Amino acid sequence: MKYRITLDSGEAFEVAHDEDTLLRGALRAGVGLPHECSVGGCGACRFELVEGSIDTLWDEAPGLTERDRKRGKRLACQSKPAGDCTIRVRCDESYRPVVPASKRTATLKARRALTSDMSEFTFHVPEHAHFRAGQYALLYPRAAHGARAYSMSNVPNGEGLWQFIIRRVPGGAGSNALFDAIDVGEQIVLDGPYGHAHLREDSTRDIVCIAGGSGLAPMLSIARGALAQPGTRRLRFYYGARSQADLSALDAVHALAAEHPQMSVDVVLSAPTPTPPWQGEMGFVHTRVERDLAASLAAHEFYFAGPPPMIEAVQEMLMLRHRVPFEHIHFDRFV
Ligand SMILES: Cc1cc2nc3c(=O)[nH]c(=O)nc-3n(C[C@H](O)[C@H](O)[C@H](O)COP(=O)(O)OP(=O)(O)OC[C@H]3O[C@@H](n4cnc5c(N)ncnc54)[C@H](O)[C@@H]3O)c2cc1C
Numbered sequence: 259m260k261y262r263i264t265l266d267s268g269e270a271f272e273v274a275h276d277e278d279t280l281l282r283g284a285l286r287a288g289v290g291l292p293h294e295c296s297v298g299g300c301g302a303c304r305f306e307l308v309e310g311s312i313d314t315l316w317d318e319a320p321g322l323t324e325r326d327r328k329r330g331k332r333l334a335c336q337s338k339p340a341g342d343c344t345i346r347v348r349c350d351e352s353y354r355p356v357v358p359a360s361k362r363t364a365t366l367k368a369r370r371a372l373t374s375d376m377s378e379f380t381f382h383v384p385e386h387a388h389f390r391a392g393q394y395a396l397l398y399p400r401a402a403h404g405a406r407a408y409s410m411s412n413v414p415n416g417e418g419l420w421q422f423i424i425r426r427v428p429g430g431a432g433s434n435a436l437f438d439a440i441d442v443g444e445q446i447v448l449d450g451p452y453g454h455a456h457l458r459e460d461s462t463r464d465i466v467c468i469a470g471g472s473g474l475a476p477m478l479s480i481a482r483g484a485l486a487q488p489g490t491r492r493l494r495f496y497y498g499a500r501s502q503a504d505l506s507a508l509d510a511v512h513a514l515a516a517e518h519p520q521m522s523v524d525v526v527l528s529a530p531t532p533t534p535p536w537q538g539e540m541g542f543v544h545t546r547v548e549r550d551l552a553a554s555l556a557a558h559e560f561y562f563a564g565p566p567p568m569i570e571a572v573q574e575m576l577m578l579r580h581r582v583p584f585e586h587i588h589f590d591r592f593v
Contacts, residue, residue, distance in 0.1 A: 261339040265289075266308060266346045273339050279315070280305075280345070281334035282359065285452070290353035296335050296396060296452055297407050299593030301326070303334035303347075310343025316404060320593075356390055357451050364420060364448040366440055372507040375426045376472060378411065379436065381448060383418045391457040391483025392476045392561060394590065395420060395450025399435035405449065406432035409476035409563065409590060411510075413483045420448060423507065425472035455561060455588040457483045463559040463586065464492040466551065468543055468572055470564025471499065474507055476590060480561045481511070485518045493521045494550070498543030498568060500529045502536055524550075544571045548579075555580040563590040 259275040263283065273283030281303050284291040294302035298319030304326060315336045322331055334347070364381035371377050389395070391413050396405035412421040427433045440446060457480050465484055469477035477495065484493055495511055505525065515521040526543045530536035539546055551558065555576065562572050569591045576582040 262342045263339060264342075264344045265349065266344065267349070269349070276338070278338075279335055280312070280337040280339060280343075282449070283339075284334065285355045285359055288354060288358070290349045290351050291334055291347060292350055292353050293335065293452075294591065295321075295407055295593045297405055297593075298333055298336050300591065301333065304331045305334055305337075305345045305347035306330055307332060308344040308346050310345075311340040312343065313338045313340050352454060355452070356454070356456060357388055357393070359450050359452055361447055361449040363445050365445050366442050367419075368442060369437075372423065372509070373504055376423055376474075376504075376507050377426075377437065379408075379422045379424055381420045381422075381446070383420065383448065385418055387412075387415050387418050387420050389414055389420075389451035389456075391479040392588070392590075393451040393453040393456050393479075394476065395422075395448050395452065397422075397432075397436065398447040398449070399432050399439065400446070401435035401439040402431040404432075406436075407452070407592075409453070409473075409479065410451070411475035411478045413479060413486065420450075421475075423472060423475040423478070453590060455563065455590045456480075457561075458559060458588070459483075459487065461559045461586075462489070462491060463557060464494070466494045466496070466547065466558045466560050468496045468547060468560070468562035468564075468568075469498070470543060470562075470568035471504075471592075473562070473564030473568070473590070473592060474511075476563045477561060478510060478514075481514055481521065485514065485521065490520050493518070495521060495523045496543050496547055497523070497525045498564070499525065499527055501527055501531045502534060503531070542571060543568065544575050547572070548575050552580070556582050556586075558582075558586065560587045561589070564592060566591050566593060 260272040264270040271287035294300040301321035368380040394409040408422040467477040
């Protein structure tokens with residue numbers, strides 16, 4: 259059974275009963291409903307219910323403030339229609355999905371430790387892995403409630419491989435379930451692809467990738483995708499990490515740079531340990547980017563991913579201080 263969702267603009271789409279949230283139904287139908295994280299954290303998919311009935315999956319989702327709740331706002335990613343509905347939300351072309359998302363069963367093929375708390379996960383789906391470099395998928399670990407968003411670190415491929423770099427978050431239900439409660443050979447639901455911070459293949463601008471912590475995965479994907487294209491546009495890869503213990507996660511990035519002379523890699527540590535000695539830069543990664551490129555920032559295509567404070571600092575630097583046009587800025591905030 260399907261429910262019909264009508265936007266107050268007149269556009270309409272259908273959502274499968276008991277299967278999809280309003281957000282995923284809209285995106286599957288090619289409707290540009292605003293969204294960012296897809297898991298209740300950011301609030302970008304807020305809407306108003308004009309008529310009809312909705313079941314809420316996660317009442318306390320942090321994407322809504324108390325004020326939002328009092329004003330009757332809801333999150334499309336946490337709403338399952340319980341009948342036909344009319345909703346008020348401003349859709350935007352830029353949110354229309356570039357690749358239609360679908361749910362599949364994926365098998366964990368390998369889990370490889372990169373650092374003490376980050377591992378590369380390789381899942382296999384028996385069909386072409388169809389996504390754009392820089393996008394993410396939702397994984398449903400059985401031992402946790404709800405879905406978690408993880409960015410692919412590889413590029414689209416015919417072998418059906420979806421790779422992720424995942425950090426184990428202390429006390430985090432989803433990430434710990436992926437490390438501890440799924441063995442190689444076991445299956446999980448993978449829904450995707452999602453996200454609009456994907457590689458713009460038609461741009462000829464030099465590229466800057468800025469990764470913070472586990473934001474490494476989508477930046478590695480963007481770098482792999484960009485360097486596979488013909489041409490020699492420059493790619494500057496900046497990584498902001500805490501300490502030397504995080505550096506082994508960069509092996510794949512250094513290997514890529516060794517093959518492509520137009521790629522450079524710079525690392526900034528925010529809290530280096532006394533040993534082994536750190537000769538490199540200390541501080542925050544956005545400060546380094548600003549210093550290196552101040553005169554030419556507006557001429558680049560920017561991709562960045564990582565924790566919210568890093569995203570805000572980079573946005574402020576690019577948009578407010580250097581007036582980089584918004585269409586050349588692409589990012590994912592790991593809420
Ligand atoms: C677009 C995007 C891409 C990301 N890519 C990566 C990546 O490549 N690598 C990486 O390590 N991390 C990534 N993250 C972060 C990742 O999605 C998780 O937030 C992180 O792993 C912590 O999850 P956790 O379950 O361990 O922690 P928790 O604190 O248990 O949960 C974290 C988030 O999961 C959601 N959640 C929690 N409880 C529920 C519930 N009951 N129902 C529904 N949702 C719930 C909420 O959004 C919450 O903020 C990404 C996040 C986003 C938004």
